[in-house]
């Protein structure tokens with residue numbers, strides 16, 4: 001709904017709320033017309049002049065708080081918050097809280113909105129105190145999941161990962177939604193990364209394992225655990241962790257190839273590595289897999305490597321694959337042909353470099369880097385490598 005549409009709906013709602021709030025007797029029309037407050041007409045005038053904020057102010061003034069108009073006040077407060085007029089939202093919500101006639105349920109609804117206002121205003125301490133107080137008094141109430149969700153949002157914003165994990169675990173016990181489970185897994189990964197930076201390998205590994213206990217599909221935890229194991233020269237264990245990624249989410253196989261190659265080279269050579277690449281390429285081909293196989297075949301049989309690449313490009317055409325084919329052709333040609341191919345190669349290389357590699361499956365944000373939390377929509381674990389002609 002457009003903003004103007006929303007205001008019009010509110011305008012009607014206010015009118016209805018106001019008439020209901022008055023508990024109007026019969027023989028209305030004449031007496032009603034007389035007793036509509038001036039503030040209401042002032043609001044209408046502002047609305048017609050596109051002065052939306054002034055219109056809402058006037059409507060708020062015209063409307064007394066009672067059980068019938070409670071929802072309208074709450075909606076108006078939220079509307080101010082969404083418009084960025086946080087102080088007005090706080091005033092409306094605090095005004096509601098000061099009313100002795102509102103029920104305990106209504107009081108909690110207002111407190112939740114007020115906590116959101118404080119968070120939007122950057123008053124994190126006040127939001128935290130209010131929510132913690134609510135969490136202890138409203139335990140087992142219908143509001144507990146919402147209270148805990150806001151607290152987790154708060155600690156996530158502050159990057160207080162230990163508190164986010166503690167409250168996030170409580171929230172997952174209350175409502176085990178996929179989104180909250182994923183988020184909790186990533187909080188453990190954030191803790192693990194902090195340990196990793198200080199080269200505290202054991203607690204880092206433990207945090208990654210806890211992430212996998214919470215969310216067995218967390219590829220970040222498997223990749224992180226492999227990284228810790230690699231740092232401890234435990235290459236065989238690191239290979240197990242990396243191969244697990246293929247079972248968790250085949251979209252991420254392209255991400256682990258360089259690490260996997262490095263680990264195999266340290267312990268077993270290329271045999272198992274090539275077998276893994278071939279198996280994965282049969283299940284879900286990607287440019288990174290094809291390129292890794294071509295690289296290996298080139299060492300032994302250039303002709304076979306080229307044939308393999310052409311065959312793969314027919315089945316799985318990508319710009320990156322085409323670039324590699326031109327690269328092989330350059331090495332096999334001479335003179336003008338070689339120069340022309342070099343120009344073509346540079347052009348395609350520029351095209352490949354300009355293309356984004358990763359995209360958020362939630363909001364469509366794309367970029368060159370893999371973010372575990374989408375920088376745009378802030379959802380965890382939704383950015384993945386781009387597949388198709390222009391990607392993998």
Ligand SMILES: [Zn+2]
Pocket residue numbers: 360361362363364365374375376377378379382
């Ligand atoms: Zn996103």
